[in-house]
Structures are given as structure tokens and as C-alpha cells.
Amino acid sequence: MSKSKQNKSTENLIMEREVGKIISEIKSLADKIKENLGKIDWKKIDEVENKISAKVGSDVDVWEGGTLVSKKVKCGKRGCKCETGKHLHGPYLYFVFSDGKRKEVYIGAYDKKFSLTYIKGKRAHRALKYLDQALKLLRRVEKLVEYV
Ligand SMILES: [Zn+2]
Numbered sequence: 001m002s003k004s005k006q007n008k009s010t011e012n013l014i015m016e017r018e019v020g021k022i023i024s025e026i027k028s029l030a031d032k033i034k035e036n037l038g039k040i041d042w043k044k045i046d047e048v049e050n051k052i053s054a055k056v057g058s059d060v061d062v063w064e065g066g067t068l069v070s071k072k073v074k075c076g077k078r079g080c081k082c083e084t085g086k087h088l089h090g091p092y093l094y095f096v097f098s099d100g101k102r103k104e105v106y107i108g109a110y111d112k113k114f115s116l117t118y119i120k121g122k123r124a125h126r127a128l129k130y131l132d133q134a135l136k137l138l139r140r141v142e143k144l145v146e147y148v
Contacts, residue, residue, distance in 0.1 A: 019145045023138055030131055037124045045121035048114060052095050055105045063125050066097030068118050070110045 008016075052062045060066065072088035074080075081087040091110035097103055108114075 016145050019141060023142060026134070026138060030135060033127060033131055037128060040120055040124050041117060042121070044114075044117045048118045048121070052105075052107060055107065056095060056097065056103075060097055060099070062095075063122055066095050068107070068115055069094050069096055069104075070115060 049062050052066075052068075053060075056062075056066075070091040070093050072090040073092065074082045074085065075089055077083075082089055093107040093110050093115060094104045095107050097105075
């Protein structure tokens with residue numbers, strides 16, 4: 001239970017009011033972040049995530065456990081234009097991750113949008129996680145101020 005207003009000093013009341021202002025400012029910043037995240041094409045990102053999961057298995061965390069890279073490759077066929085290393089195939093997208101050993105899984109032909117969408121989603125995903133942590137800290141501050 002919080003102390004009644006009568007038992008609090010003026011300093012305490014000022015502090016409570018100031019902390020309250022700070023918290024509400026941070027909450028409105030959080031709302032802005034969420035609003036911006038809402039503009040991301042989550043459907044496209046789900047597609048990318050499902051595609052990667054289908055290839056690497058559900059044990060691998062697509063968001064935290066790897067990264068998407070594009071590269072040009074040699075096909076290995078004798079007499080192919082790629083043999084000399086000058087005219088490689090691709091670029092193709094690979095999901096690179098580690099399960100103790102570094103692994104590369106072929107995802108598909110390089111599509112700039114596809115890969116940018118994924119990176120955007122990955123950043124947004126991380127931002128949301130940080131935001132959740134920040135809000136948890138704020139709730140602790142809120143509780144502390146109540147008891148002052
Ligand atoms: Zn080739």
C-alpha cells in the first residue's frame with residue numbers, strides 16, 4: 001500500500017510528480033516506436049521466416065540464431081563459365097547459422113526486397129524486445145515511487 005498524500009513531504013510529492021512525467025514521456029516514445037513498427041510488412045516477413053524455418057528446421061531461431069547473406073557461387077560443372085571464377089552464378093541468398101558448426105543454407109535467388117524486408121523485420125523484432133525490457137523497468141520505477 002502506498003502512503004497517503006498527507007504523510008508525504010513536499011519533496012516526495014514533487015519527485016513523484018516528476019517521475020510520473022518522465023514515465024509518461026517515455027511511454028509516448030514507446031507508442032511512437034510501436035506505431036512505426038506497425039508500418040512494416042509483417043506478412044512478408046512471416047513468409048521469409050517460414051521459408052527459412054522450412055529449410056533449417058524449427059530448432060533454429062530464425063531471428064536470433066542466424067543471418068542472411070548474399071553471395072555468388074561456382075556450380076562445379078566442368079567447362080561452365082564460372083570455372084575460372086570470373087563469371088560466377090547468383091547472387092543467391094543464404095541463411096548462415098551455427099549449431100556448433102557454421103552452416104549455410106541456400107534460400108533462393110537474391111531479391112533485394114526480400115533481404116531488406118528480413119533485415120527490417122529483424123531490427124524491429126529486436127527493438128520490440130528492448131522496448132519490452134524498458135517498459136518492465138518503468139513499471140518497477142512506478143512501484144518504487146508509490147512507496148516513497
Ligand atoms: Zn557454373
